[in-house]
Amino acid sequence: MHADSTTNPVTATTERKAAALAAFKDLARDPGVPKPDPILVVDKVVRRFGGLTAVEVEHVEIQRGSITALIGPNGAGKTTFFNQLTGFDTADAGEWTFKGRPMNGVPAHKVARAGMVRTFQLTKALSRLTVMENMRLGAQQQKGESFFRALLPNLWRGQEDEITERAEDLLTRFKLAAKRDDFAGALSGGQRKLLEMARALMVQPELVMLDEPMAGVNPALTQSLLGHVKDLREQGMTVLFVEHDMDMVRDISDWVIVMAQGAVIAEGPPDTIMSDPRVIDAYLGAHHDAPLSETELQEQLHEAEAELEAEIEEETQK
C-alpha cells in the first residue's frame, strides 16, 4: 500500500526547495519582476466581458522548478487568467510563452500536450468511468486513440499495459489503488481531487496548474494533498496554483503572486507578502465577496430582495 515516496510530506527544506528559494532570494517585490529561469512568461493579457475587464495582466513570469501561488480576493480574475493561459478561453489581447514557445491562440488540448496541464476548481472526475480508466485517459500519444488502430487491439494492447502499470504506480502513491475499479463518481470529494491530480500527472507535464486544489477537501486529506503538491516540485515539475487559505500558501509555496481586479498588484515570498500594503488594500478594499462579473445579477437580486422585505414589512404591519 505504502510506496516509498521520495519525500515525507512534512519534511523541512529539501534540495529542490532550497534551489527554488535561492532563485527567489534577491528578487524585487514588484509585480512582473523578471525571474532567473522562467518557464512561463506572460505579457499584456487582457480579457473583457462586456464592459468589465476581468483580466489585465501587464507582465508576469513563473520560475521553473518552483511552487508559485496565485492569490487574490474573489473576483480578482485568477480563474479567468488560468483559462486564458490554458486555452480554455480566448484572450482579447496579449501573448505568453511556455518554454519559449508562443502559446496565445493555441487550443486547450495542444496546451496540455505542450506540457502545461491544469486541474479545475470544481473537480472534473469523469464519473461514469472507473478510476483506472480516468488514469489511462491521461496518457499521451496512445496508439489506440486513433479510430482505425482502435479496431485492431493487437496494435495498442502492449502500450495499454505500460500505461496501466504507470497508472497503478501513481494510484498507489495517491492511495487510490484500492479504488481502481470503482466508478470515479463514487469517490469522496477529496479523493476526486486526488484522482484529478494523479490523472494530470499521467500527462507527464512540466507545469502543473492547480485551480484551488484544497477547496472542499476535508482537513484530514489536506495534509496529504499538500504533500503531493510538494512532491511535484521534488520530481522536477513546476507548480502554479490558486488558493485562498493563506496557511497553506505559506506552507507550500516558494513565491506568491497577488492579483486584484484583474491585474497583478504584488509579488513576493509567502512569509512577507501579506504584510505588503498593496495586498492589504486589495483584500480590505474589496467591497463584497461576490464575483465581479455578476454585478448585474447582484443588483437584480438586491432589488428583488428589497421588494420582498418591503412586502414582508407591509404584511407584518397589518
Next chain:
Amino acid sequence: MDWVTIISTTVKAAVGVETVLYALAAIGINVHFGYTGLLNFGQAAFMAVAGYGLAVTVTVLGLPFWVGIGVGLLAAVLLAIILGIPTLRLRADYLAIVTIAAAEIIRLIFRSVAFKNVFGGSDGQRGFSDGFYALNPFPEGDYGFGWFTFNNRVTWVLFVGWILIALSCLIVYLLMKSPWGRVLKAIREDEDAVRALGKNVFSYKMQSLILGGVIGALGGFIYGLAFASVQPDIFGTETTFFAYTIVILGGAARVLGPVVGSMIFWVLLVLVNGILSGAVEAGYLPFMAPTQVGPVRFLLVGIGLILLLVYRPQGIFGDKREIAIDAR
C-alpha cells in the same frame, strides 16, 4: 379476433424490416448519444441523404447500384462534417436544436417542388432497387421456418440487414473497448476535463458523428431497398424520436441495447396494432374508429418514453449504478 395472424405478425416483427432499419438508426444514435453524449436529433437526415443519394444516383443519373451506395455513404459523411463544424462546439441543448433544424431543412428541400425533377417532390423517388434485387441469391419462393417465413425479396433484405447490424455491433464493441472509445465516453462525462488532458475533443466528436451517421445511413439504405422507394416525410423528426426511444428502451451505452430495443419496440407496436385493430373490427371497442388505432399506438410510445425515463432510465441492459452516480 384472428389471434394466429396477430401473433404471427407480431413474432415476425421481431426480425422484420422496421426492426432492422430502426436498429441501425438506433445503433448510430447510441454512438452519438449513449457513448459521446452528443444530442443528435437529426438522425433521420442521415438516413434521408443515404436513401436519396442511392435513389437519385440510380434513377436520375442512371449510374449502377454500387455507385449509388457509395454516393449515399459519402453524403452521410459530408452531412456529418457540414453539420459538425458549426455545431460540435455548442452546448448539448443547442446541438439538439441545430441538428433537428438541419434535418428539417433537408426534408423540406427533398420534398420541395423546386427540386422535383431531382428528388421527386413529396412523392419521392422509386425504381432504384433493381440492382440490389439482381444480387439476390435466393431464388423465387418463401424462406424461413414457422412464422418466420418471408418471400425471397424480403429474405434478401433481412439477410443483408442483419449482417449490417452484426457488423455495426462488432465495430461498436471493438471501438468502445479501445482507448478511442474511452476518449468518447470521457467526453460524454466532461469535455473540458478531456481537453485539459490533451485530447482534441472536436476531432473525436466529429469522428463519433460520422461513425453514428454512417451506421444510420445504412438504415436509410435498408428502408429504400425494402420498400423500393424513398419519400421525404418518412425521414421526419418522429423517426429520430422513435430511434431515441429505442436506444433508451434497450439501454444507452450498451452494444446490443439498440438492437434489442428495436425488436421490443416493434413487437409491442405491432402487437398493440393487431389487438386494437382486431378488437375494433370485432366491435369490442365501439368508441374507437379503425383510423384511431394508429394514433393510439404512437400515443403509447409517448407514454412509454416518459415512463422509461422516469422509472428505468438505464433501459433493459443498463447498469442502475451508472445512472445513479450522476443524476445531473
Next chain:
Amino acid sequence: MRRAVIAFTAFLSGLVLLLTAPAQAATADQGLRGTLTFQGQPVNGVKIVVTTESGQPVAQVTTNAQGTWQVPVEKAGRYKVTLDVATLPKNAAVRGGNNVRTPTVYEGNMSTVLFALQPKGAPGQPAEEAGGEGSFWTQAAQLAFEGLNLGLIIALAALGLSLIYGTTGLTNFAHGELVTLGAILAYAFNVGVGLHLIPAAVIAVILAGGLGYAQDRFFWGALRKRGTGTIAMMIISIGVALFLRYVFLIFFGGQNEAFAQYTAQPGIEIGPISAAPKNFVAMGIELLVLIVVGVALLRTRTGKAARAVADNPALASSSGINVDRVIRIIWTMGGAIAALAGIMLGLSQNLKYTMGQDILLLIFAGVTLGGLGTAFGALVGSLIVGLFIQLSTLWVPPELKSVGALAVLIIVLLFRPQGILGRRERIG
C-alpha cells in the same frame, strides 16, 4: 404460411400509409377544394373566401405549400368562392379576370374549383414593367406585415419556452403542443359548445394557464424533486409531445378546421398593406400581451424574481426567493400565452393537430437566436425569424421559406454561439 406473408405485407404497406398519412388524412368527405399553380409552380398563401350563395360566410382559407386549399361544408348546395387577387403573386392574375366562382357541392362529394392563373398583362400591357419596382416594395411591405404578425405569434410562444428554460433548464419539446392545445380548446368552446370566439378564446387561455400550472405542479416539479437531469427531462418532453400530439389527433382528427367566427373577412387596405381586419386586431392583442408581460418582468416583484431565478436559481433561492413558486407562475403564464399564440395562429391560418409541432422549430429558432433563457432575447429573435421567413419569399419559393430561417439560425450560432442577447458562460 401464405396467410402470414399476406398479413406481413399488409402490415408493411399499412405502415407506409401510416407514416405518410398526415398528408392524406386531411381529406374531408364533402366540400370544396382546388389547386393553384402559376407557371408550373404551386402558389402558396392565396386567400380563398367561401360563402353560401346568399353571402353567409363559410370559411376563409389560404393555399398551402402545394398550392392546394380545401373547405369542408356541412350542406350540399351552391357556394360562392372568391379568390382574393391581392394575395396572388405580384405578376399573376386570374385568367379571364373573374375571381368569383359559384360551384355546386353534391352530397358526400368534393367539388373542385378551378382558378387558372396567367402572367399579369399577358395580352400585351407594357405598363407593367414600369410598375415592377413599385410592386416589389409593395410586396415587401405586405410580407413585412405578415412577417411581423408571424413573428409576434412566435414571440408569444417563445417567451414561455425561454423562461421555462431559464428557470428550470428544460428544453421543452412539448411546447409546440401547448400552442396546439390553446387552439383546440378555443375551437372546442367555439365550434363544439357554440360560444363566440372571443369568450371561447378567453376560457381557453385561462384553462391552458391552469393546465400549465398543473403540468408543473404534478409532473415537471415532481421530476425536478427527483433530481432528473436536464437531458433526461428534454427526452421526457419529447415523450410528452408525442403523447399530446396523438391525443389531439384522436379527439380532433387529422383534418384542417377553422374557427366559427372571423373566417371570411373582406380585406382592408392601409397603404401598401392589405389584410383582413382580424389580423390587425390580432397583432394588437399580441403586442399588448407582449408589452404587459415585458413590463411585468421588469417591474413586478414576481417578474424580477423570475429573471433572478433564470439567471442563477441557487443564488436566487439563497436570497429568499421561493424558486418553486416562481417556476409555477412561469409555467402558468407560459401555458396561457402559448395558448394565445395557438389561437392567433388558428385565426390567421387553419387549425390542425400538428400546428404546434410545425411551428416548434421556428419557436426554437427565435429563442436560440435571442439566446436561450433570456426573455427579451426571445422576443427579438422571434420577430427576426418571423420577418425573415416572410420576406425571404421575395426570393425563394414559399415552400422553402422556413429553410432560410433555420439556415440563418445555424449560421448565427456559428458566429455567436450564445445567441444575439445571450451571455457567455464561465469555465472552470
